[in-house]
Amino acid sequence: MDNNSVILVCALQLFSxxxxxAVGVQEIVDAAGITKPTLYHYFGSKRGLLDSLLAEYMTGFFRVIEPAAEYDGDITNTLNKITFAYFNYAQKHKQFYRLALSSWFAPPDSEVFNAILPYMQRQQKLMEGIFLNAAKQHGNMKNRHEVYAYAFLGMINTYIGIALNGVTKIDDNTVYRVVHHYMHGIFS
Amino acid sequence: MDNNSVILVCALQLFSxxxxxAVGVQEIVDAAGITKPTLYHYFGSKRGLLDSLLAEYMTGFFRVIEPAAEYDGDITNTLNKITFAYFNYAQKHKQFYRLALSSWFAPPDSEVFNAILPYMQRQQKLMEGIFLNAAKQHGNMKNRHEVYAYAFLGMINTYIGIALNGVTKIDDNTVYRVVHHYMHGIFS
DNA sequence: TTTAAAATATACCATACGGTATAGTCATTG
DNA sequence: CAATGACTATACCGTATGGTATATTTTAAA
Incomplete structure (x- = not known):
C-alpha cells in the first residue's frame, strides 16, 4: 500500500x-510510519487530509445510496432499499460511519461539522426527493417532505448507532423492522 | 453574577x-473577563470545568425528566409526558442541549463522550424502566425494552435536532405528532 | 545516461496549549 | 486591629501544536 493510502487509513482510525x-499530525505520521513532510506533500494541511478522507469514502457511499434511493412507486419498498444500503455501508465501513455521525452532530463552528455539511445536505435532498415523489400518491405527505426526510435519516442513524454500540445487530430482519416502525409504529 | 457562574456561561457558549x-482556556477567561488562576481556582482543570458544567445542567435536567418518566399505566400518555419534558428543557437550554447531543455522538475515546456517558446511561435506564413496565400490558414488547428505549431516545433527539437547526419548531402539536409517529407510524 | 520531477527525511519555526509559582487584594472574623 | 482564608492578577513553565525550509533520495522519462 502506498503512503497516501496508509495515511488515510491511520487518520481514519485515529479521528474516529x-x-x-484531539489527534495531532505527529501522531498520525507516527502511526503511518512516515514523517510530516510526506503527509504535507500529499494533503497540504491537516484539514486537507480530513477533506480527502471524507471525499474518498463519501464517493463510495453515494455510489451505493443514490441508486437505492430511486423511487420505484412503492414508498415502503423504496425505504427498505435505502435502509438496506445504509446499514450495509455502515457495517462495511464502521470507522468511517462513526466519524461521519460524530461530525454531523459536532458543534456548528467546528471544522468537522463544516467538512461534512455538504455531504449531509446531499443526503437530505436525496431523501426529500423520495417523499416528494411519494406525496403524489399519499396526499397527507404534502409539504412535510423536509421533516419526513430528516426524521427518516435520524431513525436510520439511530439504529446504526445502536448497532455500532453493540446493543443490537444489523441483519435483514432489522431493516424490515426499522422501516416497518417508521411506517406503522411500534406495535403492529 | 459571580465569576464562577460567568465562567460556566462563557464556557458553555464556546464549547457548544x-x-x-477547539476552545482554549485562554479564550474562555478572555470571554469571561478574568484570568486563568481564577478559572483554575474554581474548577481545577479544563476537564473539571467541563464536568462541573455538565453536572450543573444535568441536575436540572433530571429533576424535570425523572418525574415525567414515571409510568402511569398508559404508555402513550407517559411517552407524551416525557417528550414534552425533553422538548421543554432543550428549548430552554439550547446551548446545553447542543453540547449534550454533540458529546453523545462524539468519538468513544474523546473527553466529552466520557464526560457525558454516565448521564446518557441514566437516561437509557430511565426509558428502559418505562418499557419494562409497559411490557406487562403489551406482551409483544417483552425483551425489546433495551432497543425500544434507545430508539425512542433517538427519535426524541432527532426531532430536537430538527428544531435546533431551525427546520421546524417545537410546540405542543409537535410533541403529539412525534409520539404518535413513534407509536403508530408515519401515516395514521 | 543524463535530467527533471516526485517523494521523503532532518531539523527547525512561531505559536498556542494546559497549567502554575508567586504575590498580592479584599472582605470576614476573632 | 490582627489575622485568616477566599479570591484574583502578573508572569512564567514545559510541551505539543500545525506547518516548513532545505536537502536528499527515488523514480521515470528523454
Missing part, C-alpha cells in the same frame, strides 16, 4: 476513535 | 459553538 481535534 | 477541544 479520538476525534479530529 | 466550537467544541471542547
Amino acid at each position: 476513535q479520538k476525534g479530529y481535534n | 459553538q466550537k467544541g471542547y477541544n
Whole structure:
C-alpha cells in the first residue's frame, strides 16, 4: 500500500476513535510510519487530509445510496432499499460511519461539522426527493417532505448507532423492522 | 453574577459553538473577563470545568425528566409526558442541549463522550424502566425494552435536532405528532 | 545516461496549549 | 486591629501544536 493510502487509513482510525481535534499530525505520521513532510506533500494541511478522507469514502457511499434511493412507486419498498444500503455501508465501513455521525452532530463552528455539511445536505435532498415523489400518491405527505426526510435519516442513524454500540445487530430482519416502525409504529 | 457562574456561561457558549477541544482556556477567561488562576481556582482543570458544567445542567435536567418518566399505566400518555419534558428543557437550554447531543455522538475515546456517558446511561435506564413496565400490558414488547428505549431516545433527539437547526419548531402539536409517529407510524 | 520531477527525511519555526509559582487584594472574623 | 482564608492578577513553565525550509533520495522519462 502506498503512503497516501496508509495515511488515510491511520487518520481514519485515529479521528474516529479520538476525534479530529484531539489527534495531532505527529501522531498520525507516527502511526503511518512516515514523517510530516510526506503527509504535507500529499494533503497540504491537516484539514486537507480530513477533506480527502471524507471525499474518498463519501464517493463510495453515494455510489451505493443514490441508486437505492430511486423511487420505484412503492414508498415502503423504496425505504427498505435505502435502509438496506445504509446499514450495509455502515457495517462495511464502521470507522468511517462513526466519524461521519460524530461530525454531523459536532458543534456548528467546528471544522468537522463544516467538512461534512455538504455531504449531509446531499443526503437530505436525496431523501426529500423520495417523499416528494411519494406525496403524489399519499396526499397527507404534502409539504412535510423536509421533516419526513430528516426524521427518516435520524431513525436510520439511530439504529446504526445502536448497532455500532453493540446493543443490537444489523441483519435483514432489522431493516424490515426499522422501516416497518417508521411506517406503522411500534406495535403492529 | 459571580465569576464562577460567568465562567460556566462563557464556557458553555464556546464549547457548544466550537467544541471542547477547539476552545482554549485562554479564550474562555478572555470571554469571561478574568484570568486563568481564577478559572483554575474554581474548577481545577479544563476537564473539571467541563464536568462541573455538565453536572450543573444535568441536575436540572433530571429533576424535570425523572418525574415525567414515571409510568402511569398508559404508555402513550407517559411517552407524551416525557417528550414534552425533553422538548421543554432543550428549548430552554439550547446551548446545553447542543453540547449534550454533540458529546453523545462524539468519538468513544474523546473527553466529552466520557464526560457525558454516565448521564446518557441514566437516561437509557430511565426509558428502559418505562418499557419494562409497559411490557406487562403489551406482551409483544417483552425483551425489546433495551432497543425500544434507545430508539425512542433517538427519535426524541432527532426531532430536537430538527428544531435546533431551525427546520421546524417545537410546540405542543409537535410533541403529539412525534409520539404518535413513534407509536403508530408515519401515516395514521 | 543524463535530467527533471516526485517523494521523503532532518531539523527547525512561531505559536498556542494546559497549567502554575508567586504575590498580592479584599472582605470576614476573632 | 490582627489575622485568616477566599479570591484574583502578573508572569512564567514545559510541551505539543500545525506547518516548513532545505536537502536528499527515488523514480521515470528523454
